[in-house]
Amino acid sequence: DAGVIQSPRHEVTEMGQEVTLRCKPISGHNSLFWYRQTMMRGLELLIYFNNNVPIDDSGMPEDRFSAKMPNASFSTLKIQPSEPRDSAVYFCASRAGHANEKLFFGSGTQLSVL
Amino acid sequence: KQEVTQIPAALSVPEGENLVLNCSFTDSAIYNLQWFRQDPGKGLTSLLLIQSSQREQTSGRLNASLDKSSGRSTLYIAASQPGDSATYLCAAPNQAGTALIFGKGTTLSVSS
Numbered sequence: 448d449a450g451v452i453q454s455p456r457h458e459v460t461e462m463g464q465e466v467t468l469r470c471k472p473i474s475g476h477n478s479l480f481w482y483r484q485t486m487m488r489g490l491e492l493l494i495y496f497n498n499n500v501p502i503d504d505s506g507m508p509e510d511r512f513s514a515k516m517p518n519a520s521f522s523t524l525k526i527q528p529s530e531p532r533d534s535a536v537y538f539c540a541s542r543a544g545h546a547n548e549k550l551f552f553g554s555g556t557q558l559s560v561l
Numbered sequence: 562k563q564e565v566t567q568i569p570a571a572l573s574v575p576e577g578e579n580l581v582l583n584c585s586f587t588d589s590a591i592y593n594l595q596w597f598r599q600d601p602g603k604g605l606t607s608l609l610l611i612q613s614s615q616r617e618q619t620s621g622r623l624n625a626s627l628d629k630s631s632g633r634s635t636l637y638i639a640a641s642q643p644g645d646s647a648t649y650l651c652a653a654p655n656q657a658g659t660a661l662i663f664g665k666g667t668t669l670s671v672s673s
Contacts, residue, residue: 451604480660480661482663489663489664489665489666490650490663490665492655492660492661492662495659495660497659502659503657503659503660538604538605540605546592546593546654546658546659547592547593547610547612549595549607549610550595550605550607550652550661551607552597552604552605552606553604554603554604555603555604
């Protein structure tokens with residue numbers, strides 16, 4: 448099992464540009480989560496999908512952020528336009544059906560907005 | 562709203578020491594609690610998951626306990642090794658029970 452796969456590993460962009468982060472969850476997992484990690488705020492939940500449907504997006508900071516899950520094996524997190532305060536590590540995580548299952552994380556995308 | 566707090570934020574110990582990391586949570590109506598390890602520049606790895614019906618869970622030199630009534634969990638590491646140096650995070654479910662809320666972690670440094 449390849450685990451949760453995220454791309455790109457690093458992204459450097461200029462303020463105002465569109466950024467798209469990608470995630471492939473573990474095969475068979477039907478819950479997918481996007482988290483953001485910063486030194487100041489720690490790990491914050493951005494959005495949660497169950498069976499490809501967004502269930503809770505209350506953590507998405509602004510309308511500049513959007514996430515999609517077109518199928519069970521792919522999700523994107525888009526920031527448009529990006530701002531320097533969006534600089535953080537963005538993690539994708541997936542879990543099998545039951546909430547008592549362990550959560551598996553990808554290696555993250557280090558985003559720097561200049 | 563679930564809030565998770567970890568104390569201390571950082572800890573330095575010599576090799577061989579036994580140590581305890583603390584985690585507290587505000588909403589005790591949880592069905593489980595998880596402890597994770599994060600190495601620098603890496604993602605998180607799940608170490609232990611304690612169900613609400615359990616009081617303890619063990620894996621090798623790691624032992625995690627859960628006291629729902631007091632809103633606390635501890636991670637005990639026996640005979641610490643330099644390879645244990647990492648950040649340890651605990652996470653409890655949000656009020657909806659759909660996702661995990663994380664503490665800010667305890668960064669552990671074990672010197673040889």
